[in-house]
Amino acid sequence: MGVTVTERGFYSVVRWRSDATRDEARNVAVVLVDAEGQFGGIRIAPPSTLSNDARQQGFLDTILHGLELQFEGDKRPDLERLRKMSEALTQSLYLTSPRPTAVPDPDLTLQALYKAFVAPVGAPRALSKGVVIDKVVHTLRKRGFHVRRSEYVGEFVFDALVDRTEGILACDVLSFATATRDWIPAERDAGHFLYGLERLGLAGMAVIQPPTEESRDEASTSFARVRNWFEEASVPVHNPAELADQQLALPTP
Amino acid sequence: MPVDLATLTGFDAKGYDVLEALSPEGRSTKTHSESHTFICVDGKTYWVKGKAQQGLVAELIGGRLAAKVGAGPISRIIRLTPEAAKADGSQNHLLGVVVGSEDEKNVMNTRDFGLLAPGDFDPKLVDPPARALVVAFQTWIGVADVQILVNLKTGRIRSIDHGDCFMATDHLTDPVLTIVPIDGVPSSLGNDPTSLESAADRIEAVTDQQLVEAVARIPLGDTWKSPASRRLEIANWLAYRRSKVREVIATWA
Numbered sequence: 001m002g003v004t005v006t007e008r009g010f011y012s013v014v015r016w017r018s019d020a021t022r023d024e025a026r027n028v029a030v031v032l033v034d035a036e037g038q039f040g041g042i043r044i045a046p047p048s049t050l051s052n053d054a055r056q057q058g059f060l061d062t063i064l065h066g067l068e069l070q071f072e073g074d075k076r077p078d079l080e081r082l083r084k085m086s087e088a089l090t091q092s093l094y095l096t097s098p099r100p101t102a103v104p105d106p107d108l109t110l111q112a113l114y115k116a117f118v119a120p121v122g123a124p125r126a127l128s129k130g131v132v133i134d135k136v137v138h139t140l141r142k143r144g145f146h147v148r149r150s151e152y153v154g155e156f157v158f159d160a161l162v163d164r165t166e167g168i169l170a171c172d173v174l175s176f177a178t179a180t181r182d183w184i185p186a187e188r189d190a191g192h193f194l195y196g197l198e199r200l201g202l203a204g205m206a207v208i209q210p211p212t213e214e215s216r217d218e219a220s221t222s223f224a225r226v227r228n229w230f231e232e233a234s235v236p237v238h239n240p241a242e243l244a245d246q247q248l249a250l251p252t253p
Numbered sequence: 254m255p256v257d258l259a260t261l262t263g264f265d266a267k268g269y270d271v272l273e274a275l276s277p278e279g280r281s282t283k284t285h286s287e288s289h290t291f292i293c294v295d296g297k298t299y300w301v302k303g304k305a306q307q308g309l310v311a312e313l314i315g316g317r318l319a320a321k322v323g324a325g326p327i328s329r330i331i332r333l334t335p336e337a338a339k340a341d342g343s344q345n346h347l348l349g350v351v352v353g354s355e356d357e358k359n360v361m362n363t364r365d366f367g368l369l370a371p372g373d374f375d376p377k378l379v380d381p382p383a384r385a386l387v388v389a390f391q392t393w394i395g396v397a398d399v400q401i402l403v404n405l406k407t408g409r410i411r412s413i414d415h416g417d418c419f420m421a422t423d424h425l426t427d428p429v430l431t432i433v434p435i436d437g438v439p440s441s442l443g444n445d446p447t448s449l450e451s452a453a454d455r456i457e458a459v460t461d462q463q464l465v466e467a468v469a470r471i472p473l474g475d476t477w478k479s480p481a482s483r484r485l486e487i488a489n490w491l492a493y494r495r496s497k498v499r500e501v502i503a504t505w506a
Contacts, residue, residue: 006273006334007336008336011276026308034267037269064266099276100335100336100337100340101275101276101292101337102274102275102334102336103275103336104273104275104294105294108294109275109294111296112275112292112293112294112295112296113275113276113292113296114296115295115296116278116292116295116296116297116298119296206318244334
């Protein structure tokens with residue numbers, strides 16, 4: 001048996017109550033701190049698992065990513081800060097009172113608490129549009145970009161917006177890797193994106209999960225159709241996996 | 254592979270794996286063991302106990318074998334530090350290197366069935382082969398304080414609480430048919446030839462090497478009652494009874 005030095009930490013579960021009247025909340029993240037702000041972090045559930053509403057996904061992503069950023073600075077939140085957050089956030093998004101936990105290793109502990117309280121249960125989900133947006137946002141943030149999810153620019157909503165000094169990059173995210181029969185909504189989605197891009201004069205990029213072998217023929221047809229639209233509009237199309245490549249330059253205005 | 258001291262010593266030399274408890278999960282029992290639930294570093298919840306009638310060794314071996322044949326939740330060696338326990342001292346009897354049995358969702362001990370409201374559980378859900386397996390398993394390991402869990406949603410039966418097994422292993426004894434009654438379920442459910450054969454096959458499929466592994470790599474100490482000589486005795490006792498389970502459960506009327 002190896003010897004492990006165990007420290008004491010404190011955790012809170014972040015809960016989301018989409019309808020305050022019904023008072024039904026779900027666990028969306030877990031926060032770990034220690035008394036002095038020496039270690040800690042936050043693990044967040046993928047926004048697509050939290051709500052079917054794209055605007056709610058965007059709202060939750062913004063708030064939770066904001067919490068996440070607090071752990072990246074020199075001064076991490078400590079127990080006192082967690083207590084204050086727990087007291088201050090009491091409406092739709094709230095934190096449970098901090099509870100003690102042993103911390104043999106901060107990363108392992110955070111992962112375990114996430115698995116215990118937050119992680120989605122059940123079979124792996126299909127690669128839906130929401131799941132692919134999760135990946136795209138995560139990948140671009142990991143590359144250091146500031147990304148907003150499901151937000152409007154003027155009168156047009158975009159799946160993801162990358163804020164850069166040279167201007168906003170709007171992203172349309174589509175997935176043809178599901179068993180869906182009706183691809184008209186995806187085609188309308190692409191059309192809306194191209195129209196909004198033109199009206200606003202923004203740089204744009206499409207991230208598309210291609211059909212799989214299990215996909216229906218209609219998926220491949222629709223995929224080819226929208227890819228042609230993007231090509232004709234000079235909007236680059238990428239597979240989600242390609243975004244992780246640091247060498248991949250994002251389009252400029 | 255022989256079930257002898259040299260083989261056991263060889264396995265013991267690898268040392269034992271300990272799972273770190275992180276935080277109380279909130280439930281407890283008022284039974285002999287006064288067990289409490291803890292979230293552990295693998296993200297799962299375990300019923301942690303610091304004492305058992307025949308030593309923690311019995312609980313651990315029973316749980317390992319139950320998981321091996323699919324008759325019950327696995328038991329693991331757990332380390333509970335003061336950092337992971339409640340500050341009020343109510344869990345101090347569990348501090349140290351103890352044993353934990355993995356928690357299962359939606360289950361109820363049949364001893365608590367009196368608390369169920371009509372309609373809470375449909376006895377028709379109980380799966381005959383699953384019941385036969387638990388009967389065969391409890392018959393094999395000689396459970397005295399017989400307890401089972403029933404999953405109220407699926408009817409799955411699970412063998413738990415093996416802390417009073419292996420009371421007298423200094424001489425070889427034949428197994429005795431052990432059936433836990435379940436309210437509303439016919440006592441004969443599971444005694445059909447197919448279910449019995451499948452159950453006996455599962456027990457007989459446990460190899461001598463797996464028996465040695467089940468009794469190896471276990472902590473020593475008063476609460477464990479686990480000297481190598483006793484563990485070897487248990488392995489040989491189980492090996493002797495393994496081939497007799499088939500004929501004993503065939504007498505189930």
